[in-house]
Amino acid sequence: MRLKKWMGIILSAAMLLALLTGCSSKSPAEADSGSKQSSESKEKTGGTVGILIVTSGSQWCNDIVDSVTEAVKGEGYDVVVSDSQVSVDNELSGMENLINSGCKAIVVNAMNPAGLSDLCKQAQEKGIYIIGWSDLLVNYDALVEENxxxxxxxxxxxxxxxxxxxxxxxxxxxxxxxxxxxxxxxxxxxxxxxxxxxxxxxxxxxxxxxxxxxxxxxxxxxxxxxxxxxxxxxxxxxxxxxxxxxxxxxxxxxxxxxxxxxxxxxxxxxxxxxxxxxxxxxxxxxxxxxxxxNTKLIGQKVGEAICKYMTDNTAENVIAEYVLINSDNASEYVTQ
The missing domain is CATH 3.40.50.2300 (Response regulator)
Structure with a gap:
């Protein structure tokens, strides 16, 4: 009688263990589905970032391009640049081209930011993240705060x-x-x-x-x-x-x-x-x-802000900082 009782307990425990194991395990199809979701999530972090600049003849603008590019490429994004060549007409057509090229985000460094109002709104309606270099810009998601x-x-x-x-x-x-x-x-x-x-x-x-x-x-x-x-x-x-x-x-x-x-x-x-x-x-x-x-540092932060937005939809401004340079401190800022 005592033996039957113990056998019953052991049998119940075995059945419970089997039930728990069945609930926690995934079928091959389910495991494959989870793998696909992970892969799709990684793919979503890629895409194209557009950069609109006033002119490639300016080192300041080129620093923006280089630093933003370095930051976003490390996270799997491609970069396309539109050079306005100090032309308002080129600025408008360049912005339009960036929007139509399928960019997920556009950095806007413009001569006439207010003139891009309608295009920026159009970009936002398409889900494109707009980060601007001037508070004259209308319809943006984030700004580089200059002073x-x-x-x-x-x-x-x-x-x-x-x-x-x-x-x-x-x-x-x-x-x-x-x-x-x-x-x-x-x-x-x-x-x-x-x-x-x-x-x-x-x-x-x-x-x-x-x-x-x-x-x-x-x-x-x-x-x-x-x-x-x-x-x-x-x-x-x-x-x-x-x-x-x-x-x-x-x-x-x-x-x-x-x-x-x-x-x-x-x-x-x-x-x-x-x-x-x-x-x-x-x-x-x-x-x-x-x-x-420090345009390179600002550009890096802009790139990081874009990547952050793409990851968790958090829009953040980037604050520009300034230093007076003279012969006393210039050597500290010269690139070695």
């Missing part, structure tokens, strides 16, 4: 120091702006307004500086020609601001070719291009300062 006022303050303070140390109050100043900054609705126009306001406050009112000449240039060659014209009209100019480092380097070369030294005239640029950093680090050029925005 024109901070940049303007840094460069104006540097020029004010030169006035105190060398030029003296009442010095003459010239400015060479990017050609598209004449339009206040462009990104360059927004920065121009911030810079002009700060120059007025810090240099004109604060140091008695006279802004005697203001010109526009499309590239470094044009900047050289403009510099010649400025020197002819205003030979006593002591400060020259350039809205890009490409122009700043060109202006400095023009001055130095005329025998004008770094203690006579101060040239300031903007963006912190690699060439400008090297020139400033050498401490022998009239190009004495620029504001460095």
């Amino acid at each position: 024109p006022k901070e940049e303007a303050e840094l460069i104006a303070d540097a020029m004010a120091d030169f006035v105190d140390e060398s030029a003296g109050e009442g010095s003459e100043m010239a400015a060479i702006w990017l050609s598209d900054s004449a339009n206040p609705d462009t990104t360059a126009g927004v920065f121009k307004e911030a810079l002009e306001a700060e120059f007025e406050e810090t240099l004109v009112k604060g140091k008695g500086v006279n802004l005697v000449n203001s010109q526009y240039a499309t590239d470094s060659t044009k900047a050289m020609d403009v510099t010649e014209a400025i020197l002819a009209a205003n030979p006593n100019v002591k400060l020259i601001f350039c809205q890009s480092d490409e122009m700043g380097v060109a202006v400095a070369q023009t001055l130095e070719a005329k025998g004008i030294g770094k203690d006579e005239v101060m040239v300031c640029g903007l963006d912190g291009s690699e060439e400008a950093l090297n020139v400033i680090a050498g401490n022998n050029s009239t190009l004495r300062s620029t504001v460095y925005a």
